[in-house]
Amino acid sequence: MxxxxxxxxxxxxxxxxxxxxxxxxxxxxxxxxxxxxxxxxxxxxxxxxxxxxxxxxxxxxxxxxxxxxxxxxxxxxxxxxxxxxxxxxxxxxxxxxxAVEHETPRFRAGLSVMSVLEPGEVTTLLQQRVAEVSAAIAAASEQLAAYAEEVPRLFLIEIEYDIAMLRAEAAWMESLIAEVAGGTLPGLEQWRYFHETGRVPDDLAETARKSVEK
Structure with missing residues (x-):
């Protein structure tokens, strides 16, 4: 704490x-x-x-x-x-x-409610984010290379961390995009059903009801 x-x-x-x-x-x-x-x-x-x-x-x-x-x-x-x-x-x-502190990035908040958009749109948005993250990785890598010529690595560790976190985020997003595109994401059918019919699937509605009653 x-x-x-x-x-x-x-x-x-x-x-x-x-x-x-x-x-x-x-x-x-x-x-x-x-x-x-x-x-x-x-x-x-x-x-x-x-x-x-x-x-x-x-x-x-x-x-x-x-x-x-x-x-x-x-x-x-x-x-x-x-x-x-x-x-x-x-x-x-x-x-x-x-110490580990709980932080809530804006991206995490977006992921928590992404089901309000249809799967195809979410895939497109994630692909856009992957492109931006890839550009950020390239920029940070270029910055690191430029500094490394004169600055000891000890004072560049935070840039290495940024690059590692960005790469991990990009890899995770690409995996999620592949699950949606390949139809293997659990709950995808219910997600599609909601956007195709405007109705919440019965099993999800029951889960929501039980959560309210707890």
């Missing part, structure tokens, strides 16, 4: 991961986050960056080490990670790597 944290926004985790390298002011943090591609790893709202940084400082995870102004530029405060911040960063990382 996820631990309740003083600053629970995943953007805070990304900020801590940049400041652990060296002291930074928020403007530099934003540059590092973009440069490292962290905006692709965690949800980042750039307009909230200063608020997140201030909250981390408020809870003792960051501390101010310098503040100054250059010419007409706004004053910039430089922050350093504290021992408590280092401990939080390590503990949070351990949790993310080890």
């Amino acid at each position: 996820a631990k309740k944290r003083a600053v629970s926004n995943l953007m805070a985790l990304a900020v801590l991961s940049t400041v652990v390298v060296r002291d930074l002011h928020p403007y530099e943090m934003a540059g590092v986050l973009r440069g490292w591609g962290k905006d692709q790893d965690v949800p980042i709202k750039w307009g909230s960056l200063y608020t997140v940084v201030r909250n981390l400082a408020k809870h003792g995870l960051l501390e101010e080490v310098a503040s100054g102004r250059e010419g007409r530029r706004p004053e910039r405060t430089v922050y350093r990670i504290t021992p408590a911040g280092r401990a939080e960063l390590a503990d949070w990382t351990r949790e993310l790597l080890s």
